[in-house]
Amino acid sequence: MQNQEEQAGLPLRWVELLLALLLVAGALLLISDSLRLGIGWADDGPRSGYFPFRIGIGLAVCSAWVAVQQLLAWRRTRTLFAEHGQLRDVAAVLLPTAVYVCLIPWLGIYLPSALLIAWFMWRNRGYRWWSVASVSVGVSMLVFIVFERWFTQPLPKGPIEHWLGF
Structure with a gap:
């Protein structure tokens, strides 16, 4: 009990x-x-x-x-x-996701997406820094290629993409 x-x-x-x-x-x-x-x-x-x-x-x-x-x-x-433990688990996903959504208007979708993936990989431990960096940057690059180049559907861009000329 x-x-x-x-x-x-x-x-x-x-x-x-x-x-x-x-x-x-x-x-x-x-x-x-x-x-x-x-x-x-x-x-x-x-x-x-x-x-x-x-x-x-x-x-x-x-x-x-x-x-x-x-x-x-x-x-x-x-x-x-x-229960409180269940609410903590929900908050552990909800809060970073809310920050991610709030960052998109200012930073575009690619950098916040890479940061969100990196955050969850780092938080779950067991991943080396190079795995975190390569997966988070790689997924954002793949999304860019698929949507911007193949489907020609622009997604929100921030100052970094403009600085890089995307």
Whole structure:
């Protein structure tokens, strides 16, 4: 049997309640923007906000229902969404990936991609520095060749690619 510390984690009731409230907020935003665009019919058919308004109403009602159900069952719900160790594992992937996404507008996609691959290889240990460097740079170069040269689809570039003349 696990002790209390091992069982500690994020309760499911909080996750369900917060997600339901977040979806209600998103639905209200959708509804308000649909009202701005117009939710009725024009001479040539439905206006731009007609269908999004109805989807927003459905999403708001369903999400509010989930939130109310969760509040009514609050004391009976003891299930964990995730234990602390599981949340640490998720954060170990989520945080570097979020930094990666934030770096793309300023550095392009190739350098942050190489850094992300290098980070995960270094973090998992067991790889020599030359393996980390060659794989991370090699994958970024391969992506450049495939997308930029073969498919002629430009990906975001940063100052390094411009300095190198790509």
